[in-house]
Each structure stands twice: as structure tokens, then as C-alpha cells.
Amino acid sequence: MYKFITAVALFFLAVCPLNAQDSDSLIHTPPNCQYHSLQPSQTTPCPKREGLGKGLHSTIYVAAPLLVGSFAMQGMDKSFRAIRNGQMPTFKTWYDNYTQWAPLAVMLGLKVGGVKSRNNWGQLLVSDALSGAIMATMVNAAKYTIKRKRPDGTSRNSFPSGHSATAFMTAAFLSKEYGHISPWITVGSYTCATVTGITRVCNNRHWMSDIFAGAGIGILSAELGYFIADKIFKTHPSPITYNLSPLTSNK
Secondary structure, three states: OHHHHHHHHHHHHHHOHHHHHOOOOOOOOOOOOOOOOOOOOOEEEOOOOOOHHHHHHHHHHHHHHHHHHHHHHHHHHHHHHHHHHHHOOOOOOOOHHHHOOHHHHHHHHHHHOOOOOOOOHHHHHHHHHHHHHHHHHHHHHHHHHHOOOOOOOOOOOOOOOHHHHHHHHHHHHHHHHHOOOOHHHHHHHHHHHHHHHHHHHHOOOOOHHHHHHHHHHHHHHHHHHHHHHHHHOOOOOOOOEEEOOOOOOOO
């Protein structure tokens, strides 16, 4: 059990740097300043957003260790599975099928409710669609190329974890769109994603290394999707002016 708890702690700590390095989501803005580059009006300048290149660069520090760590972790997978079988042999739950989408649901709920986000509806949907397409391509390419057997023996598509990739991608969506409101939004979104990943191990559906790889792919996919969308919409990373009303809808 000690090894299992240690792995969970390391997994969460590996994701934590994103909270400090994601320049799009964790800039602390004045209460009257909101990110919305396409519809400026009565204005107050916001703190400078970092360039897109730095955003991708910072992501490497999160995604790369998770992806590399997934291969290093494979030598310990059987040990973690033995701990799981010894401590919770009959554990079975279904909530991981829903928690993977929870950050996305929160993001859309805030958007529908009129809380201003980083992007307007058009760019938000394009960013998320591109991210999802990248994530699905990477996950399925790996699953059906590597053909790793699941720990419960049901199929050969264990690596990487699609649930974890989805969970961390949607956590990145919420963090990017609304992380400027409070750092706790980012912490909460990635905590939810971490719970999803660990639950997949507890359900005996994935090896621990599958979770690390899925998390890395999810975070990287979100960053790439937003990077491409920013290029398409020609979003300018320099300081700009923004609407004064924090809760005014930018639907």
C-alpha cells in the first residue's frame, strides 16, 4: 500500500507544475479584467499573456516527464497490481466513466451561465475539437500499435489509458478557459482528472504506467489544440484591452 500511495503522490506532483507554468490559465488578473481577445470594449489592460511558444515550452515540462515516466513505471506495474489485488480485490465502480468529462461539463456550464472565459464560443469549440481529435488519434494509434493486454485480461488495448487522456485534456480545457478566476479551479480540475486515472487502476482496467501516458497525452493534446486554434483565429498574445464586466456573457 505504501508503494501505491507513493505512486499516486508522484503522479499528482508531476502534474502540479502545470499549475504554475500554464501562462494562459494562471495569470492573476484584476477583477475587472477578462480574457477575451476578439471583442474588446470599455477597457482596462490585463497583465501580459505569455507568447504561445512559451506555453508549449512549459507544457513539455509536464507532458514529457509523464510520458517518459510511463515507460519507466512499467517495471513496477505488477507490484502495483499486486497491491491493488491485495487491498481491494473486489473493487468495482462506474464513476470514472463520468469524472473524465466533469471538467468539460463545468466549463460549459460556466460558459452557458455567462461567465467570461479566455475565448468566445467559436474559438472555444474549435480549440476543444482540435484537442479532442489530436488526443483520439494519439491514443488509438498507440493502443492498436502496442496492443498491451489489460490487467484484467479482457482485451489488448490497455496502453495508454483513454479515460485518463480524456480527463486530463478536459481538465486543461477548464484550466485554460477559467483558471484566471482562481488557482483553485485549476487545482480542482486536475484533482478530478487524477481521481479518474487512479480509479482506472483500482478497477483493474489499467496498469499504472497506462495512466501516466494517458495524462501526458491529454495535457499535450490540449496545448496543441489551443496553439493551432490561436493561429487560426490569429489571437494576439500581447497585452490587449478587455470588457470591464466580469460576468457579462461573451456568447
